[in-house]
Amino acid sequence: MTAPLTLFASDNYAGVHPAVLEAVAAANAGWARAYGDDEWTDRLREKLRELFGDVEAFPVFNGTGGNVTALSAVLRPYEAVICPETAHINVDECGAPERIAGAKLVDVPTADGKLTPELLRSRLTGFGDQHHVQARVASISQSTELGTVYTPGEISALARTAHEAGLLLQMDGARLVNAAEALGLELRELTSDCGVDVLTLGGTKSGLLGAEAVVFFRPELAAGYLYARKQGTQLASKMRFISAQLLCLFEGDLWRETAGHANAMARRLGDAVAATPGAELAYPLQANAVFAALPPAAIERLHERYHFYVWDEDAGVVRLMCSWQTTPADIEELAGALAEAMGG
């Protein structure tokens, strides 16, 4: 039996975009100052200011590290983060926010992975009570772990609710580019313009070798970040190679191209799922993730040909991710396998 195909398991399973490898090779010209004092990192800071406004931006190795160090920079030891139950920081970071940032996470069940002002308000309790952890950050993921996307209006409403209560709004933007492309918006229209305070800007899922950035929208919040990043083991000595990747993605339109393609492939796959009798979309398909509800026997049969993750065993919901590298032929092949698995 041949090994199951891995291409729909995660956008992290995709390779590195050739332009990114070229950019890394081009940055490999001789010597450069270490730890971020290099021309690539300077150019990246400038580029991110062009895209987001007056921000302080810091390259890091990965998304977990970006989230955790951003949170440690803005939290005091007795402060908490309110986030959806499904948040990556809550379920997929091995407790790093608790252990490394020392933060209590207060998680909230949601219908579709999205925090709302009402849900946030329901956890805004215990202020001024010495027995109670003090909420300081509301955290959202854009796009969410369930493939849904916050509109600018929804983010602004959350920022208003958070700020009125003295909280900051942090965004895990591992797939911010997919959300921006899906809505046809600029990156700042989903962040700076909506009142987001701190962002972990994703890159790896869009074809980088491994690079993300922590972006502070209010420079005073970044005051301690250099130390939080170093303590959090996210300070790259040869930072030019991290910055060169991010520059390659954001200097031109590569982020639009890779995210737009991944989203388009997901839409195609979503159409195929919706057209398959007995299969249905479990959540609104708004970015590059397709969540399908399938009968257990079909999941088992499909697993013989494809490796992918079952998101909710009880409900038979599986996650099929598309990436910059997914092709229309890949979608057609999976759609055929799905129809067969469903007994069609």
Ligand SMILES: Cc1ncc(COP(=O)(O)O)c(C=O)c1O
């Ligand atoms: C929503 C979200 N945030 C953050 C990350 C970043 O994780 P990593 O530390 O693997 O780069 C991921 C990766 O799967 C993710 O899906």
